Amino acid sequence: MVWINIYSGPYQYRLSRATGLNGTNFTQISGNIDTDLSGTKADTVLTDKALNTTDNAYRYRVEFFYTNNGSLVSLDTSSSASSVRLGAAADIRSVNLSWQANVPWNNQNQTHKVYRETRPGSGIFNQIADVPVSGTNTFNFKDSGADNIASDGVYKVTMSPDSSYCYKVQTVGNYSDPKQNLGLLFNLSQIICATPKSNIVPCPPVLSIDLLDCKTFSQSGPCDQTSFANVLTWTTPAKDANGVDCTKDIVKYTIFYSAKSDGNFEKIGEITSPQPLPQTFTHTKSDSYIGCYYITATDKYGAESAKSNVVCKDNCPNFELPNIFTPNGDGKNDTFQPLICPRFVDNVKFDVYNRNGTKVYEYNGGIKGFAWDGKTNDGKEVSSGTYYYSCEVKFLTLDPSKTSLSLKGWVELLR
Secondary structure, three states: OHHHHHOOOOEEEEEEEEEOOOOOOOEEOOOOEEEOOOOOOOOOOOOOOOOOOOOOOEEEEEEEEEEEOOEEEEEEEOOOEEOEEEEEEEEEOEEEEEEEOOOOOEOOOOEEEEEEEOOOOOOOEEEEEEEEOOOOOEEEEEEOOOOOOOOOOOOOOOOOOOOOEEEEEEEEEEOOOHHHOOOOEEEEEOOEEEOOEOOOOOOOOEEEEOOOOHHHHHHHOOOOOOOEEEEEEEEOOOEOOOOOEOOOOEEEEEEEEEOOOOOOOEEEEEEOOOOOOOEEEEEEEOOOOOEEEEEEEEEOOOOEOOOOOOEEEOOOOEOOOOOEEOOOOOOOOOOEOOOOOOEOEEEEEEEEEOOOOOEEEEEEEOHHHOOEOOEOOOOOEOOOEEEEEEEEEEEOOOOHHHOEEEEEEEEEEOO
């Protein structure tokens, strides 16, 4: 008993706790635990209550005190050990479990036990598997509904996305140092629940868009249009292309948009209370009709369909020039500018030449600034007569064949 003679009593334990598997912010959680080291009293057991084990793991350590000259002095602090933290991730008709613990002993190369609640809310857990674990700190098991342990009764289940399943695991470990041989150490995780995914997913929706009739639009569409509406319509098939059933329990449609078919699509909206099919969605823009779209469907289990077909809507470019104008200041036909409504013009490059081939005017810019008033660029009026022009127009359009228009012609200027 030399040790006791050197480190005399009274003796005391103090237990501290930190939040998290790797927590370091330890706080003493109990009163001072007096001990006489006789081994005849329950002075090395404490139940830590009122913990939020759903959200947190906890880490513990013990500090030992002896008495020196009438005062308690810390002799040593144990290694820190955490609770077992169990995670659960939904998979198709199954649940993937993973667990870990940050402890000073070795939980590897042992057989851990997995428990599943016999029925929702029963509070009774039945062992369903022995899991041999190897040299890693994170352990895994996939529950597909089987019960491989018959000793406590067999409770097989058919994994359903309409049900939630609750689990806990028991780890087994020991100290590798013979001087610390405490035998096998058993620790339980917190209880965690998960709902499997369905193996039936929504079919990709079939999407359409209201296309423009360019002939009608060019003749009757508004000239100073500032709002452009694209109306999407879709249905969701009950079977996929291979005739396999798709889920009908759609709870959400998500709409994606890009300015071009091969561009980056971004989410622009969703419908969380679907109406009877066909479903519609209107995307209102301020620049033009140009746009490409696809949608996805999501069922009540959170399974999202593949992308629908991509649909695109294009502008109806239009640009026509007259062949006469009268810049005489009477307020009628005083400028040379496009007929009717120039539509979806991005840029105009316009050059005017007299009969001798001398350039008398040039313009390069947006459509709103394009209106020749019969003067040179330095403000001098040109005489009446015939003038020749070349005009290069750039349009806002998806169709590569319609992005530009080259015009050459003549105009009669009358004063």
